[in-house]
Amino acid sequence: MQPQVRSRRLGGAELRTHVPDVTVFGDNGLRIVKIGPMGPFDNNAYIVRDVAAGASLLVDMPLDETPLLDAIAAEGGVQTIIATHWHPDHWASYDAVRRATQAPVLVGDKEIKIPKDRVDGRLEDGREVRVGSARITVLHTPGHTLGSISLRTGRAVISGDTLFDGGPGRTFARGDLETILASIEAKLLPLPAETVVLPGHGANTTIGESRHGFDAYRLEPKAAGYFGDVEWPASNEGRVG
Numbered sequence: 001m002q003p004q005v006r007s008r009r010l011g012g013a014e015l016r017t018h019v020p021d022v023t024v025f026g027d028n029g030l031r032i033v034k035i036g037p038m039g040p041f042d043n044n045a046y047i048v049r050d051v052a053a054g055a056s057l058l059v060d061m062p063l064d065e066t067p068l069l070d071a072i073a074a075e076g077g078v079q080t081i082i083a084t085h086w087h088p089d090h091w092a093s094y095d096a097v098r099r100a101t102q103a104p105v106l107v108g109d110k111e112i113k114i115p116k117d118r119v120d121g122r123l124e125d126g127r128e129v130r131v132g133s134a135r136i137t138v139l140h141t142p143g144h145t146l147g148s149i150s151l152r153t154g155r156a157v158i159s160g161d162t163l164f165d166g167g168p169g170r171t172f173a174r175g176d177l178e179t180i181l182a183s184i185e186a187k188l189l190p191l192p193a194e195t196v197v198l199p200g201h202g203a204n205t206t207i208g209e210s211r212h213g214f215d216a217y218r219l220e221p222k223a224a225g226y227f228g229d230v231e232w233p234a235s236n237e238g239r240v241g
Contacts, residue, residue, distance in 0.1 A: 020035055020036055020037060020038050020064060020067040021034075021035075021036065021037075022034070022035055022067075022071055025156065025196070027153075027154040027155050027156065028154065029050065029051055029052055029134075030048065030049070030050060030051070030131075030134050030153065030154045031047075031048075031049040031050075031051050031075075032046060032047070032048050032049075032153070032154075032156060032198070033046065033047040033048075033049065033071060033075060034046055034198060034204075035047070035067060035068055035071045036062070036201075037201070037202075038062045038063060038064035038067060038068065039062050039063030039064045039089060039092065040063070040089075041062075041063075041089045041201060042201050042202065043060065043062030043063070043064075043089055043090065043200060043201055044060070044062070044198070044199065044200055044201060044202075045058065045059060045060045045061065045062055045068055045071075046058070046059040046060070046158050046198060047059075047071060047072065047075045047078065048131050048134070048136065048151075048153055048158075049075055049077065049131070049132075050131050050132025050133055050134045052132065052133070053131075053132025053133055054076065054077045054132070055077050055079055055131050055132035056075050056076065056077040056078045056079065056131065057078065057079065057080045057081070057082065057129065057131045057136065058072065058078050058080070058081045058082070058097065058101070058103070059081075059082050059083075059084060059151060059158050060082075060083060060084055060090045060091075060160070060200060061081065061083065061090065061091050061092065061093045061094050061097045062089055062090060062092055062093060063089065063092035063093060064093070065093035065096040065097070068093055068096075068097065069093075069096060069097070069100050072097070072100055072101060073100070078101040078103050079103055079131075080103055080104060080106065080129065080131070081097065081098075081101065081103050081104065081105045081106065082105075082106050082107070082123070082129070082149075082151065083105060083106070083107045083119075084108075084148060084149055084150070084151070084158065084159075084160025084161065084162075084200060085107075085108070085111060085144060085145040085147060085148040085149070085160055085161060086107060086111050086112075086113065086114045086145065086147070087145065087161070090160075090161075090200065091118075094118065104120035104121060105118065105119050105120055105121075106119065106120065106121045106122065106123050106129070107119050107122060107123065107147065107149075108122065108123055108124075108138070108140060108147035108148065108149040109122035109123060109124045109125075109140075109147065110140060110142065110146050110147035111145060111146065111147025111148070112145075112146055112147060123138045123149060124138065124140070125138060125139065125140035125149075126138065126139075129151075131153075134153065134154070136151050136152065136153045137151070137152040137153075138150075138151060139151070139152060139157075139187045139188070140183075140187070141159070141160070141162040141163075141180075141183035141184070141187050141188065142179055142180070142183055143162060143168065143169065143171060143176050143177070143179040143180020143181070143182075143183050143184075144160070144161040144162055144168075144169040144170065144171065144176075144180060145161075148160055148161065148162055148169075148183075150162055150163070150187065150188060152191065155192070155194065155195055155196060156195060156196040156197075156198055157188060157191060157195055157196070157197055157198065157207070158198045158199075159188065159197050159198065159199050159200070160199070160200045161199070161200045161201065162180060162183060162184065162188070163184050163188055163197055163199060163205075163210060164199045164201065164202055164205070165197070165199065165202055165203045165204060165205035165209075166205070166213065166231050166232055167213065167217075167229075167230050167231040167232045168180045168181060168184055168230055169200075170228065170229050171227040171228065171230075172227055173227055174225045174227060175225070175227075176227050177222060177226055177227050177230060178224075181214075181217075184210070184214065185214065188207065188210070189207060189210060189211050189214060191207045192207065193206065193207050193208030193211065194206060194207070194208065195207040197210060212232075213232030213233075214232065216232055216233045217230070217232050217233060219233070220233050
């Protein structure tokens with residue numbers, strides 16, 4: 001799946017180094033709109049749209065509500081919101097997005113420390129979420145957080161803060177690095193090599209590229225119990241989240 005349109009820039013350039021881009025991917029009637037980088041952590045958000053049905057789903061709600069709301073209004077039809085995990089940079093525009101869409105917010109069923117009145121439902125591993133006639137498959141990919149999820153849709157996977165261009169997401173406690181690597185190996189790397197990885201921050205990659213990086217890391221792993229930032233040995237790309 002290749003970007004069909006790199007369409008426009010949004011937001012106040014005077015307030016930031018990076019101005020949010022809107023990039024559109026086409027995949028057999030499914031339209032995936034990437035909005036980012038946004039906010040101080042260069043987050044990405046995604047709108048997945050069944051063009052024929054006019055139905056959309058929003059993934060994550062980062063800071064920078066103006067460009068995000070502009071994209072939501074331009075696409076229309078947002079019926080569901082999914083948070084890949086419950087770190088503040090992924091729900092900072094929650095209130096504005098809820099007002100604009102009136103759509104329910106869903107999170108992974110293993111995610112913790114979320115006020116009950118902030119979510120409307122939980123998504124278990126393997127669950128399918130409909131967007132028009134399209135189906136999005138929920139993949140439980142813990143490690144960055146206990147309940148982190150990735151979303152397989154067409155020839156793409158929205159990976160949240162589990163997998164980035166150049167390595168896994170940041171981990172915060174002993175054992176978490178082993179968990180996130182296991183998630184990547186079990187749930188993401190088996191996808192077709194050409195699958196586009198759409199992360200919660202930064203540039204896209206592919207499953208094929210990620211396999212190469214993962215294999216290189218296995219030859220030079222961190223010590224047991226390490227946590228924090230990790231890069232595949234061949235990459236110098238930094239990540240946040």
